[in-house]
Amino acid sequence: MRSRVIYADTYRKRHQRRLFLLAVLIIALGALFVWWHQRNPRPDPQTYPVLGVRLDQTDGVQDFDSLRSSKVSFVYLKATEGSSYFDDNFNTNFNQAAGSRLSIGIYHVFSFETTPQAQAAQFTRQVGQNIGDLPIGIYLSYYTEKKPSTQWLTTQLQTFVTLVQQHYHRQVLLMGSPSILKAVQKVDSQAPRWVVSDKKPTTSSGFWQYTSGARLPNGPHADYRAAVFMGDRAAFLKLSQQIVN
Incomplete structure (x- = not known):
């Protein structure tokens, strides 16, 4: 009888310890979740004073005055993708951003499935003259397991860039990971790049x-x-409405 009481007491203590450890784990995971969603990894504002965001329809309609109050200086709005997609919130966000005194850029997501001619026609048709004041962005990503060859990608992208510049006479901005930007480094080598990376x-x-x-x-x-823009405000302002022949 005595041994049963000791066993029951030991079991109770073990059970309580397990509950305590489980509670600590839940609290720690909750704190980590809150930290993850509230973290601010913004690079040093003294080194990189010009902050911006890239938006598409998954971000919804934005309050651009609120973004400006958060010391955001520019926005890049997704306009088109491939030869048929048009972002549902583009016109609304563009019109509202235009009244916020933010610098505006727009971008096209380049597709490997359709011709550059068809993509350029879709871009110019949907965007019209709403191209903002920053270089026109062209976003690139390896979204399929089979990567296109560097030669093919360079040729297709250069054709698209040429068609867009012939229409708008505006500088372009190539956007993507370090690896894909390296693959297209010969395309308009003087154009600025937008590097997507958690490392500098x-x-x-x-x-x-x-x-x-x-x-x-x-x-x-x-x-x-x-x-962030990799330069000071004076250099950033020089990007505004840069003309190419």
């Missing part, structure tokens, strides 16, 4: 998208694809 790029110019989802300092309660 080796380049000292262009844009650095340092996160694909994080809070802005003192910003809205939402995660953003945030980026």
